[in-house]
Amino acid sequence: xxxxxxxxxxxxxxxxxxxxxxxxxxxxxxxxxxxxxxxxxxxxxxxxxxxxxxxxxxxxxxxxxxxxxxxxxxxxxxxxxxxxxxxxxxxxxxxxxxxxxxxxxxxxxxxxxxxxxxxxxxxxxxxxxxxxxxxxxxxxxxxxxxxxxxxxxxxxxxxxxxxxxxxxxxxxxxxxxxxxxxxxxxxxxxxxxxxxxxxxxxxxxxxxxxxxxxxxxxxxxxxxxxxxxxxxxxxxxxxxxxxxxxxxxxxxxxxxxxxxxxxxxxxxxxxxxxxxxxxxxxxxxxxxxxxxxx
Numbered sequence: 001x002x003x004x005x006x007x008x009x010x011x012x013x014x015x016x017x018x019x020x021x022x023x024x025x026x027x028x029x030x031x032x033x034x035x036x037x038x039x040x041x042x043x044x045x046x047x048x049x050x051x052x053x054x055x056x057x058x059x060x061x062x063x064x065x066x067x068x069x070x071x072x073x074x075x076x077x078x079x080x081x082x083x084x085x086x087x088x089x090x091x092x093x094x095x096x097x098x099x100x101x102x103x104x105x106x107x108x109x110x111x112x113x114x115x116x117x118x119x120x121x122x123x124x125x126x127x128x129x130x131x132x133x134x135x136x137x138x139x140x141x142x143x144x145x146x147x148x149x150x151x152x153x154x155x156x157x158x159x160x161x162x163x164x165x166x167x168x169x170x171x172x173x174x175x176x177x178x179x180x181x182x183x184x185x186x187x188x189x190x191x192x193x194x195x196x197x198x199x200x201x202x203x204x205x206x207x208x209x210x211x212x213x214x215x216x217x218x219x220x221x222x223x224x225x226x227x228x229x230x231x232x233x234x235x236x237x238x239x240x241x242x243x244x245x246x247x248x249x250x251x252x253x254x255x256x257x258x259x260x261x262x263x264x265x266x267x268x269x270x271x272x273x274x275x276x277x278x279x280x281x282x283x284x285x286x287x288x289x290x291x292x293x294x
Contacts, residue, residue, distance in 0.1 A: 070229060070230040071228055072230055075256075077234065080234070080261075080262060080264045081096075082235060083264075084235075085237050085265070086265035086267065092267075094121075095122075098129075098130040099130075105132070105261075107240055107242075108259050108261065109133035110243060111251070111253040112254060112255045113254035113257055113259040114206075115137065115207055116136070117138040117140065119140045119261060119263070120262060123142070123159070125159065132162075136166055136206045138167055138202045139156035139157065140156075141153050141170060141171065146191060155168065169199040170188050170196045172184060186198055187201065236261075
């Protein structure tokens with residue numbers, strides 16, 4: 001017999017399908033209705049305040065996310081390496097070729113972005129001599145959580161670490177007991193007693209020139225991912241082709257924006273189950289950056 005959580009999950013999936021196929025005329029109206037979405041948010045809050053089962057509260061939040069209206073991101077652009085790019089530009093080899101990746105970085109930097117977030121593994125020694133752009137950059141790195149809850153992280157760029165004005169960030173995708181990725185932390189404790197920012201928090205710090213304001217008692221808390229934004233990715237093959245134009249730097253395609261460079265190719269294994277399905281996690285990181293970028 002299905003429990004309440006299973007029933008609600010089934011209904012959420014059904015509503016998502018109806019919404020996508022546009023067979024339910026009332027669902028689009030619901031997603032545009034601020035009072036309706038506000039009511040759902042209040043219900044979720046009541047669930048949490050009354051300490052009802054966490055799974056039920058999460059399912060209610062999933063229901064709110066399912067009918068949430070998406071808006072086009074303005075502060076963040078996505079540059080992605082898809083399966084075709086991975087095969088044609090990188091010959092289906094990992095780690096990626098640093099020389100080719102350096103070309104991508106130069107093309108993005110010539111578009112005059114405010115900052116770059118590199119959501120690609122550059123920890124391999126082959127990246128040690130790769131030239132980094134002069135644009136402030138967040139270099140995402142992996143980390144190992146130790147027994148005491150702190151993290152041990154690797155250095156980007158083949159171990160040499162980020163250049164002046166740039167930072168390393170811990171790219172984590174924490175999953176709940178059902179294997180669903182719902183949130184992230186702004187900062188993570190390191191084994192040396194310091195802390196490392198998450199990618200979105202690090203990018204916001206660079207853009208604003210300081211750490212975003214946050215109450216001390218909220219440090220280390222898990223924050224829900226932001227699903228409001230949709231992106232129109234630019235494939236790296238198309239970017240490199242456009243960047244060959246003489247007037248590329250004058251076009252300033254990324255003027256005032258944060259550019260997130262990441263991989264959607266299958267070998268990257270950057271897909272996780274979320275309340276919105278199984279998108280590439282780069283989209284969720286970009287959404288988090290977009291909601292924090294001024």
